[in-house]
Structures are given as C-alpha cells and as structure tokens.
Amino acid sequence: MNCEPLKAQLVDYLSRQLTAAEHAALTAHLAGCAECREELQAMERVWHTLGQAPVPEPGPQARPAFYAMLATFKDELETTPDYSLQGLWLRLRAWSIPRPALRLAYSLCLLGVGVLGGYWLNSGSKTAAADQQQLAALAAQVGEMRQVMLLSLIDNPSATERLRAVGYTKELPDPNSKVVNALLSTLNHDDNVNVRLATLEALTPLAQADATVRLGLVHALAQQDSPLVQAALADAMVQLQERRSVPPLRRLLKQENLDNMVKSKIEQSIQTLSDGPPAAPATPQRHDQTQFSPQPARAALAV
Amino acid sequence: METTSDEALMAAVRADDLDQLVPLFERYHGPLFNYLTRLTNDRETSEDLTQTVFERILKYRGSYQPTQPFKAWVYQMARNVHADYWQRQQKVRAADVDVAEVERTGGLRGAAFSQMRVNNHHDDLHEALDMLTVPQREILVLNRFQGFGYEEIGKLLGCTAEAARVKAHRALQALRKIYFAN
Known part of the structure; x- marks a missing residue:
C-alpha cells in the first residue's frame, strides 16, 4: 500500500487539523501499517520535543526601549510643523505671551494699518495721473508703430498687403506728412485699381482738414486712367467743394478715350462745383472756403 | 481597551x-x-x-x-x-x-556561546532546527509556535494553503532526520 499521501497527513494529525473522516481513515491505516506507526512515533517525538522547547520571553529591557522609541516618535510628530490653519492657530494659542505685550502688538498693528491706508489713499491720485501718462505714452508708441508698419507695407508687392496698409490709416489718430505723401504717391502710381480706390477713400476724410491732401487730390485727377478712380475722384471733389479741380476736370473731358459714364459724371461734377450745391447758399460757401484760406496758401507753397 | x-x-x-x-x-x-x-x-x-x-x-x-x-x-x-x-x-x-x-x-560547538540553551536536550533540538534551511525553519516556527493555520502561512509566504501544508510536512520530516541522526 502507498503510504506517502497518508504520511503527509501526520503533521496535521499531530496538530489536530484533520477532519473527522480523514482522522478515522488515518487511524484505520495506522492499525494495519507498522511502518507508518513507526513514522508517526518518530514525528510525535520531534513534535513534542518542539512543543517542550522553552518559550523564549523577551528581556526586561524590551518595554522601556519600546516606550523610549515611542516617545521619540511622538516628539518628532509634534515638532514637525503642522502647516494647516488649525495647526497654526493651535500653536499661536500655545504661545504664552503676557497680556500687555499682546495689547501693544494689537495697537501697533492697527496703527500700522491706519498709516498704510492713509499713505495709499494719498498717493492714489498721483499714481492714477502717472498711469494716465503712461497710457498716453503707450498709445503714442502704438500709433508710431502703426505708421512704421504702414510705410513698410505700402511698398509690399502683394496688393492685399498694400490694401491692409491703407486700411491702417483709418486707425491712425493724426497721420503725419510722411504718411500722407506715401498715400498720395500710392494713389498716383499704384498698379492695382482696388488699392487706389481704397487710398482715395482713406484720403478723402483727411482732405477735410488738410489742404496738402486737397491739392494732392486735385493733381491726382490728371494722373488717373481708370474710369472707376476718375469717377470716384470727381465724387470726392464734389464732396470737398474743391473749385480748383474744375480746370483739371475740364482737361480730362478733352481726353479721347474717356468712358461715357465717366464723361457724364465729370460734366455733372463741373456743373455742381461751378454752381455750388443747390441746398447751400453762395455766401456761406465762400465763408466756408475762407475758413481754410490760411492753410491752402501754405500748402500751395509747400507743394 | x-x-x-x-x-x-x-x-x-x-x-x-x-x-x-x-x-x-x-x-x-x-x-x-x-x-x-x-x-x-x-x-x-x-x-x-x-x-x-x-x-x-x-x-x-x-x-x-x-x-x-x-x-x-x-x-x-x-x-x-x-x-x-x-x-x-x-x-x-x-x-x-x-x-x-x-x-x-562544528555546528554543535556554537552551543557554548548561546545564552538560551537550557539543557542538552533542547540544545540538540536547536542545533537541529539551526541546520534546517531558513524557509523550513520559518514554516515550522509559524506552524508549531505561532499558531498560524496553513491558510495564513500561505498568505504570508505567497503560496496556497495546500503548498504550505506540504512544506510544513517536509520541514518536520527534515527536522526528524537531523534530530535522530545526532
């Protein structure tokens, strides 16, 4: 008979970990197998010897050593700063500060807050003014940058970029003579009709206040060959009530290849300019012109 | 408490x-x-x-x-x-x-230095225990002295309860052989 699987159960037999059925089977086997009985006896001796071995007890110094270590850990835990609000508050509470000192500290704090507040209120207006100045300086800088960008973009080979550059003039608060010259030269020499139209559109509002621009527009009449720009210029002249544009307009009429539409448009413009607008009386118109009179004189000299 | x-x-x-x-x-x-x-x-x-x-x-x-x-x-x-x-x-x-x-x-000579030897009988047992491998000794200690069941031993050693039982059996047999050979 194969005893090996039963031998494996001997340990459990000794430690009483067998089930009732296993126990019965093993006892039955042991009754008939001398070899296994011998094995069990030997195992039993070892098992009991092991059981009789004295249980080692920890020495008396184990407990004090443990408490000492525990105390060290507790100290560490307490000294480790607790950065939570509650921990801070507890540590503040734990401080034993004499009452007068505490009151003194409070009053000093209040005084400090008052002084700081007063100082801040006083200096507030100054800083606001300084802020305004800074803002103005910044705005001026931005304007300058726009001008520089415009001047560099207006020579760009791409028509889109040139259109963009012309568009920038609308955002400039008061374009200087450099910008105006650049725009006028674009109006006269740009290859692209769209760019020229956009330039004219940008120049017209400037012409209201600047005589140089008016004069430039009058001179531009002779340079244009595109019917669209010619018509737009004629419109602008009417809008500006610029009488000086009548001779160049007449000269334009004499051109042979002039578009019929443009022709009638120019004739109409000359008519309007010579008669003055029907709604406005003649004298205020004169008055209107004299209002700008110092500027055209100067502008004419400059041109 | x-x-x-x-x-x-x-x-x-x-x-x-x-x-x-x-x-x-x-x-x-x-x-x-x-x-x-x-x-x-x-x-x-x-x-x-x-x-x-x-x-x-x-x-x-x-x-x-x-x-x-x-x-x-x-x-x-x-x-x-x-x-x-x-x-x-x-x-x-x-x-x-x-x-x-x-x-x-000279395994037995080490006995002279051990504080915990009470008498010869137990000396021999401890010598025998010492000659087991560490895993064998450990499983015997856990089983016989610490009152661990096979389930717990298996979890501790990272094996099944059945494997723990077989290991315990082999360890005890090994101990028996060493102990009775002396």
Whole structure:
C-alpha cells in the first residue's frame, strides 16, 4: 500500500487539523501499517520535543526601549510643523505671551494699518495721473508703430498687403506728412485699381482738414486712367467743394478715350462745383472756403 | 481597551494617535520576539529585531490598510526585518571566512556561546532546527509556535494553503532526520 499521501497527513494529525473522516481513515491505516506507526512515533517525538522547547520571553529591557522609541516618535510628530490653519492657530494659542505685550502688538498693528491706508489713499491720485501718462505714452508708441508698419507695407508687392496698409490709416489718430505723401504717391502710381480706390477713400476724410491732401487730390485727377478712380475722384471733389479741380476736370473731358459714364459724371461734377450745391447758399460757401484760406496758401507753397 | 481589535488600534496609530500602539505592543511583542528568536537563535539580536519591527510599524504606519489583518501585516514586517538581518549577516560572514568555516564544520560547538540553551536536550533540538534551511525553519516556527493555520502561512509566504501544508510536512520530516541522526 502507498503510504506517502497518508504520511503527509501526520503533521496535521499531530496538530489536530484533520477532519473527522480523514482522522478515522488515518487511524484505520495506522492499525494495519507498522511502518507508518513507526513514522508517526518518530514525528510525535520531534513534535513534542518542539512543543517542550522553552518559550523564549523577551528581556526586561524590551518595554522601556519600546516606550523610549515611542516617545521619540511622538516628539518628532509634534515638532514637525503642522502647516494647516488649525495647526497654526493651535500653536499661536500655545504661545504664552503676557497680556500687555499682546495689547501693544494689537495697537501697533492697527496703527500700522491706519498709516498704510492713509499713505495709499494719498498717493492714489498721483499714481492714477502717472498711469494716465503712461497710457498716453503707450498709445503714442502704438500709433508710431502703426505708421512704421504702414510705410513698410505700402511698398509690399502683394496688393492685399498694400490694401491692409491703407486700411491702417483709418486707425491712425493724426497721420503725419510722411504718411500722407506715401498715400498720395500710392494713389498716383499704384498698379492695382482696388488699392487706389481704397487710398482715395482713406484720403478723402483727411482732405477735410488738410489742404496738402486737397491739392494732392486735385493733381491726382490728371494722373488717373481708370474710369472707376476718375469717377470716384470727381465724387470726392464734389464732396470737398474743391473749385480748383474744375480746370483739371475740364482737361480730362478733352481726353479721347474717356468712358461715357465717366464723361457724364465729370460734366455733372463741373456743373455742381461751378454752381455750388443747390441746398447751400453762395455766401456761406465762400465763408466756408475762407475758413481754410490760411492753410491752402501754405500748402500751395509747400507743394 | 481589551476588546478593541488590532485593526482598529492600528487604524488609530495610522491617524497619528501613537499611544494606541501600546496595547498592540503588549499583544505582539512576546510572539514576535518568540518568532524572531526561533529564527535567529539569538536573544540579543531578536530583541533588537523586535524593536526594529515596532519602529517600522511607526515609520510606515501610513502604509497600513485598515482592511488587512494586522497580524498578517506585522508578521510580514517581521519577516522583512529578519530577511534584512539575514542578508547583513551573510555579508559579514562572507567577509570573515574563518567564522564561516567554524559554522560549517562544528555546528554543535556554537552551543557554548548561546545564552538560551537550557539543557542538552533542547540544545540538540536547536542545533537541529539551526541546520534546517531558513524557509523550513520559518514554516515550522509559524506552524508549531505561532499558531498560524496553513491558510495564513500561505498568505504570508505567497503560496496556497495546500503548498504550505506540504512544506510544513517536509520541514518536520527534515527536522526528524537531523534530530535522530545526532
């Protein structure tokens, strides 16, 4: 008979970990197998010897050593700063500060807050003014940058970029003579009709206040060959009530290849300019012109 | 205090209530010392190692999961402490060839230096235990002295309960052979 699987159960037999059925089977086997009985006896001796071995007890110094270590850990835990609000508050509470000192500290704090507040209120207006100045300086800088960008973009080979550059003039608060010259030269020499139209559109509002621009527009009449720009210029002249544009307009009429539409448009413009607008009386118109009179004189000299 | 479970106490320790370790120390330092003494066969070392176990419990209290049985956790820790000690010891032995020579040839002579030998009878038993491999000795100690069931031993050693049972049986047979050969 194969005893090996039963031998494996001997340990459990000794430690009483067998089930009732296993126990019965093993006892039955042991009754008939001398070899296994011998094995069990030997195992039993070892098992009991092991059981009789004295249980080692920890020495008396184990407990004090443990408490000492525990105390060290507790100290560490307490000294480790607790950065939570509650921990801070507890540590503040734990401080034993004499009452007068505490009151003194409070009053000093209040005084400090008052002084700081007063100082801040006083200096507030100054800083606001300084802020305004800074803002103005910044705005001026931005304007300058726009001008520089415009001047560099207006020579760009791409028509889109040139259109963009012309568009920038609308955002400039008061374009200087450099910008105006650049725009006028674009109006006269740009290859692209769209760019020229956009330039004219940008120049017209400037012409209201600047005589140089008016004069430039009058001179531009002779340079244009595109019917669209010619018509737009004629419109602008009417809008500006610029009488000086009548001779160049007449000269334009004499051109042979002039578009019929443009022709009638120019004739109409000359008519309007010579008669003055029907709604406005003649004298205020004169008055209107004299209002700008110092500027055209100067502008004419400059041109 | 007596009725509070190990796990509840350890959970409190984990939450920085370090005083709750005291009842756990009272419950476990005897068995742990016992376990380590039977593994190392050296009282002084075992006292140090037991202290180290409790130190590690405090140090790594944050790693304790309240769902796991404290007993298994603490014995796992004791096993690791012993394994570390064993490795250090191996290095020392490798450095000192003479000592290693003595250990290998005259096992019984070491008895003269051991404080815990009470009489010859037990001397022999401990010599025999010493000659087992560490895993064999450990499983016998856990089974016979620490009252661990096979299920618990399996969990601790990372094997099935059945494997733990077979290992325990083989360890006892090995011990028997050594013991009766002397």
